[in-house]
Amino acid sequence: MLNKIPQAAVPRLSLYYRALLESRGKDYISSEELSKLTNFTAAQVRRDLTYFGQFGTPGKGYAIEGLKKAIVSILGTDKNWDVALVGVGNLGTALLSYRGFEQQGFRVVCAFDSDLRKIGKTLEGIKVQDTTELEAAVKAKNVQIAIVATSAEGAQKVVDILIGSGVKAILNFAPIRPHVPPSVNLLNIDLSIELERLAYFLTKSSG
Amino acid sequence: MLNKIPQAAVPRLSLYYRALLESRGKDYISSEELSKLTNFTAAQVRRDLTYFGQFGTPGKGYAIEGLKKAIVSILGTDKNWDVALVGVGNLGTALLSYRGFEQQGFRVVCAFDSDLRKIGKTLEGIKVQDTTELEAAVKAKNVQIAIVATSAEGAQKVVDILIGSGVKAILNFAPIRPHVPPSVNLLNIDLSIELERLAYFLTKSSG
DNA sequence: AACTGTGAAATTATTCACAGCT
DNA sequence: AGCTGTGAATAATTTCACAGTT
Numbered sequence: 025m026l027n028k029i030p031q032a033a034v035p036r037l038s039l040y041y042r043a044l045l046e047s048r049g050k051d052y053i054s055s056e057e058l059s060k061l062t063n064f065t066a067a068q069v070r071r072d073l074t075y076f077g078q079f080g081t082p083g084k085g086y087a088i089e090g091l092k093k094a095i096v097s098i099l100g101t102d103k104n105w106d107v108a109l110v111g112v113g114n115l116g117t118a119l120l121s122y123r124g125f126e127q128q129g130f131r132v133v134c135a136f137d138s139d140l141r142k143i144g145k146t147l148e149g150i151k152v153q154d155t156t157e158l159e160a161a162v163k164a165k166n167v168q169i170a171i172v173a174t175s176a177e178g179a180q181k182v183v184d185i186l187i188g189s190g191v192k193a194i195l196n197f198a199p200i201r202p203h204v205p206p207s208v209n210l211l212n213i214d215l216s217i218e219l220e221r222l223a224y225f226l227t228k229s230s231g
Numbered sequence: 232m233l234n235k236i237p238q239a240a241v242p243r244l245s246l247y248y249r250a251l252l253e254s255r256g257k258d259y260i261s262s263e264e265l266s267k268l269t270n271f272t273a274a275q276v277r278r279d280l281t282y283f284g285q286f287g288t289p290g291k292g293y294a295i296e297g298l299k300k301a302i303v304s305i306l307g308t309d310k311n312w313d314v315a316l317v318g319v320g321n322l323g324t325a326l327l328s329y330r331g332f333e334q335q336g337f338r339v340v341c342a343f344d345s346d347l348r349k350i351g352k353t354l355e356g357i358k359v360q361d362t363t364e365l366e367a368a369v370k371a372k373n374v375q376i377a378i379v380a381t382s383a384e385g386a387q388k389v390v391d392i393l394i395g396s397g398v399k400a401i402l403n404f405a406p407i408r409p410h411v412p413p414s415v416n417l418l419n420i421d422l423s424i425e426l427e428r429l430a431y432f433l434t435k436s437s438g
Numbered sequence: 439a440a441c442t443g444t445g446a447a448a449t450t451a452t453t454c455a456c457a458g459c460t
Numbered sequence: 461a462g463c464t465g466t467g468a469a470t471a472a473t474t475t476c477a478c479a480g481t482t
């Protein structure tokens with residue numbers, strides 16, 4: 025069986041995992057119970073899980089500990105990843121101190137900025153380097169993942185340097201859609217677009 | 232013609248708008264040109280735009296200035312919205328100084344935290360209030376929109392208070408999915424889940 | 439009896455392809 | 461001639477409903 029996995033199934037898997045974390049004190053959980061905890065349908069829960077394997081026991085449900093381990097392994101959050109951060113403005117600094125990164129196995133090992141006032145400072149134990157050193161540092165440390173938290177203006181150039189340095193995945197917070205080759209995983213978190221979505225829903229429901 | 236608008240069309244509209252901002256020096260732009268700038272297909276551009284109206288001129292394309300105004304009006308980014316911010320930790324502080332809010336017509340008019348070390352401080356001209364004052368302040372100022380940037384633990388309680396105070400839309404950054412009535416617009420920005428998506432793509436492409 | 443896993447149906451979203459307008 | 465707007469076709473995703481397993 026060669027399933028094509030819907031893109032949207034992956035974040036749902038994360039949400040099932042959260043629900044499992046909250047489900048202490050029993051061994052098994054049914055798709056029905058998982059659906060109540062996550063506000064998806066029970067059929068969707070079952071379908072989603074079968075995209076990745078067969079984890080259930082008919083008549084009993086899903087073994088909670090086993091399913092947790094399976095999801096962690098599918099998502100890859102049991103691995104550790106070194107990350108380079110480019111841009112230590114307000115957002116970059118907030119990201120540096122965000123404890124969720126560590127919890128998910130992401131460790132920021134170097135940080136860069138082009139602002140002379142920031143270069144040389146140490147934040148959360150990481151010394152901020154000049155962006156001109158980006159390529160050399162990323163290559164030397166064999167970093168595979170980068171977070172781009174620069175302004176829109178600098179972002180594409182930074183992305184190009186990162187890709188040239190061997191980075192395989194980019195989490196982009198700059199409000200542009202950088203151009204990357206198909207071999208590079210790009211994930212955009214675009215606050216500006218989320219705000220426009222919010223404005224749209226507000227306008228629709230109040231007008 | 233009574234279109235149901237696909238959810239995903241709204242952020243695409245935002246991206247078309249960005250492309251239009253970059254298209255200076257001419258009066259008309261074709262769906263083909265817009266598709267090149269946004270990496271969607273020309274058919275998708277045309278289909279998306281017709282969900283919201285008829286903006287094109289056959290033979291010429293879309294009048295750039297007219298389409299820009301139309302999109303701004305559809306998205307509601309021509310309106311101004313007062314916003315309450317709950318949680319002024321690292322992320323909340325970064326959001327407070329994020330200039331994109333103002334640009335999109337969102338103005339933070341009050342900020343709250345339950346940490347005594349933060350209450351009373353002034354950030355970006357906003358005095359941080361105790362979360363116990365949340366309900367009274369939101370009601371007094373008739374705030375319709377709130378940003379929740381608290382920890383997971385406090386978030387649901389904050390959301391309940393906000394809804395009880397008349398808030399109609401919530402932009403939630405806390406890593407939980409708060410429960411809200413259908414009348415309230417909820418938009419989750421869940422960094423933790425994005426990181427797991429990233430881990431998944433990395434695992435898949437490297438394993 | 440309780441529950442999963444999954445074909446089949448239904449729904450939703452995208453792409454094709456072209457009639458018709460400028 | 462050049463391009464939009466849109467029915468129809470296709471593709472993707474979700475939901476239904478139930479055969480089969482524990």
